[in-house]
Amino acid sequence: MNKIASLTRRYPIVALTLLVGIIAGAIELFGQGVLAERNVARWLISAFALAIAASQAVGMLRNLLAGRMGIDVLAIMAIIATVSVGEYWASLVIVLMLSGGEALEEYAAGRARRELGALMDRAPRDAHRMLGEDGQVEDVPVSEVAIGDRLLVRPSEVVPVDGVLLSASGSFDESSLTGESLPVERSRGAAVLSGSLNSEVAVVIEATAAASDSQYQRIVALVEEAAESRAPLVRLADRFAVPFTFGSLLIAGIAWWVSGDPVRFAEVLVVATPCPLLIAAPVAFMGGMSRASRHGIIVKGGGTLEQLSRARTFAFDKTGTLTYGDPTVVAVQPAADFEQDELFTLVASAEQYSSHVLATAIVEAAQERGLTPREAAEAREEATNGVVATIDQREVVVGKLAFVASFAPEARAASIASGELAVYVAVDGRFAGTILLSDRVRGNARSTIDRLLSLGVERVLMLTGDADATARHVGRDLGIGNIQAELLPEDKVRIVQAITERPVVMVGDGVNDAPVLAVADVGIAMGARGATAASESADVIITVDDVSKTATAMAIAQRTMQVALQSIWLGIALSVGLMLFAAFGFLPAILGAALQEVVDLATIINASRALGNARSDRRLVSSRS
Known part of the structure; x- marks a missing residue:
């Protein structure tokens, strides 16, 4: 009940429309005598519909004065036409679709800036x-x-x-x-x-x-500024409003002029209702968002799908996005007189007493190789330097080169590739070798970029706070030529704002990505491991740890837009056909109103194809490989 009350307060026109419909329906079903004779239900619905039309007309006039013409013009005309010819129930349906569509649009677009709450929760007080x-x-x-x-x-x-x-x-x-x-x-x-x-x-x-x-x-300030500066998207159907409106008026006017009967004008407008335009895009978008959710992709609004379908530039963060974001052991390099497994076991035995992220990675890697860390007789961690432990009566020192060299002066720097990090080891005062770690590139990152390019993306960038050498090493592996590294959050925002090939999609995770996700045309957060602020700032959240879902999201967006546009054109074609029949006097108003519902049904069925099915989902997944 509390939920219903909350929705009623938030969307009063929708609630009032439903209430009027229930009352009018009860009057027609059960009303007798004076109520029936005086057509109370008709007058109730007609008065309500005209009142809504009048309130919408105020906004329409403001838009016209500003040089804009939207789909609301068609809705107002349709309400007046249906009331004029006595199709009052049709007018109520139009009011419901108009108010309900606005409510859905507001709900999808209004994010209440929850990302600020997430950021401030972490900020020290x-x-x-x-x-x-x-x-x-x-x-x-x-x-x-x-x-x-x-x-x-x-x-x-x-x-x-x-x-x-x-x-x-x-x-x-x-x-x-x-x-x-x-x-x-x-x-x-x-x-x-x-x-x-x-x-x-x-x-x-x-x-x-x-x-x-x-x-x-x-x-925090960047997120707030970016969220406030984002311009609202024009509804997809609005671009068809002007030609469809003038076309409808032209057909209706010619029919009136040729026949000399004003009823002919009303009959044409009855079947010129904008229901297909009002219904097609929302149904397709909801289907596309539902389909995306089956793939672990949460899309926050239909406008996002429209932008994503036309994306020309994709920008990626590196750590946790194109890479896994976890350091892993890539090589064990023992010095002379040491076996690889022996060295690795001694290092893991010492590192199990450290809380450092590198220590955790080493211990886990040793266990994956079937090596069991041994218990230390004594262990101490030297802050920011390393660990000194006594393992099987042997002194094992693990850590930075300078720290290890203080125990084993012959220790020398290892040759490492870009993006790698060396951990040095000394045993009983002798240099014992190195462990190389790296943050691995995701196995499907290259195929994801290739697929995005095949979907029509023109530019792919890497924007990262990592060191330049590390970033370029990853970029070369992935075929990304445009790499900008050692960036702070405001640098990323500046770069994305300056890109001319739009729409721009930014993919990232973590609090540091929240500002650039908010300022991009479409922000995609790897929400499975990303911070709450990044997820809330984004328009799309990938709930599984799979970067290939970015390409899947774009493919779904393109398919959704294709279905939405097909549905709109189908609705327009059927409506124009009915208008021509009505213009020649072959379609009475009552029959026209009924056939208009057939047009609506055809539009809904076609738009529902955006939801996809098991077979189409399998094709979508297989296209990634």
């Missing part, structure tokens, strides 16, 4: 300000932090404001800002961005910006 040199700390609202304040950032806390690191070193997860999945190491004096996540060791920073001017808060 308090900061730990240090007092003097005695280590005392006071908690203050982040808005009260001033430039120059010393702040304590505890383990696993979000950095509240931009600053510089005062501690000797620190490790920060900046994935929410740059999209880079690997933690970054900072030394004393290095810049630290608000919104980055501190590692397992507390650090001290000095604030270099107030909260309102810091990186994370700028992301």
Whole structure:
């Protein structure tokens, strides 16, 4: 009941139309005597329909004065025509479709900017300000932090404001800002961005910006600005309104002039109702959105399908989008006198005592190879450097080159490819080898890009916060020539806004992608692993961890638009045919109203083809390979 009451308050015209229909129907079915004789049901519906037409006429006049003519003109004419010839039930149906269509459009288009809530939920509200040199700390609202304040950032806390690191070193997860999945190491004096996540060791920073001017808060502002600047889409059927309206009036006027009978004018307008135009696109779009949902793709509105079907440019984030976003072991390179499995087992045995993301990747990779980590007699983690553990009475040191070289001076840097990272190992004071890790490119990323190009996309870009060398290595593998790396969120927004080949589709995940997803013509979020803010900023959410769904979404959008346009043209052709019959006097108003419902039914059946079926879905999936 609460849900019904909420919908009634939100869409009062729809509710009132249904109520009028129920009352009028009850009067006609059960009313006797005065009610029947005085045609109360007819007058009730007619008065209501004309009142709605009058209110719509106000908006119509505003549009005409502004040089725009939409489908509402046809709806108003149809209501007046059906009331004039006594087809009051037809007028009520038109009112319902008109108000219901507006309600659906509002519901699909209005996103209530929930992404701001998601962003602000993660934003730090308090900061730990240090007092003097005695280590005392006071908690203050982040808005009260001033430039120059010393702040304590505890383990696993979000950095509240931009600053510089005062501690000797620190490790920060900046994935929410740059999209880079690997933690970054900072030394004393290095810049630290608000919104980055501190590692397992507390650090001290000095604030270099107030909260309102810091990186994370700028992301929030960008999302808000982008959401407000997005222009509303013109409804698909509106582009047919002007020629169809003038064509209908021309046929009706000629019929009146030739016959000399004004009833002929009304008879033509009865079958010139815009129901096919009002129905075709929404039914097709709902079918397309339902079909997309079967493939793990959530589309937030019909306008999105229209934009996506015409996309000329696709821009991709790298980490978590074109790559899996998880570091994986790609090679184990033992030094002389060490076996590969022996080295890997010792490293995994030491790394199981570390909380670092690289340690987790190494342990999981060892277990996948059937190697069982051994228990350490002693283990300690050196913050931002590595792990020292005693395994089977052997001292095992795992970590950065400089850290390992302090135990084994002969350790040397490994030769690594772009996008790779080396973890160095020493055993009992001797250099033992390296473990190479990389963020793997998705296996179907190249075929996805090829399919997008075959669907008509003209440009494919990579926009990433990762290092340039890493990005270009991935780009070469995927055949992407236009690569822009080391970008902050505002850089991505600027680049997407400057693209001339539109519509532009942006694909990404994470909070850092929220602004550019919002400002793109169509934003697609890899929602299976993406942050809530990115998913809420996007127009399309892929709920499964599969980048090929971006091409599937475009294929569904193109098929949906094809069916919608076919349905509109089918409705127009049938309506024009009926108008010609009515113009020659072969179609009385009552029969015309009935046949118009046949046109509506044909339009709905044809538009429903956008929903697809099991066979067409199999063809859609097979076309990916």
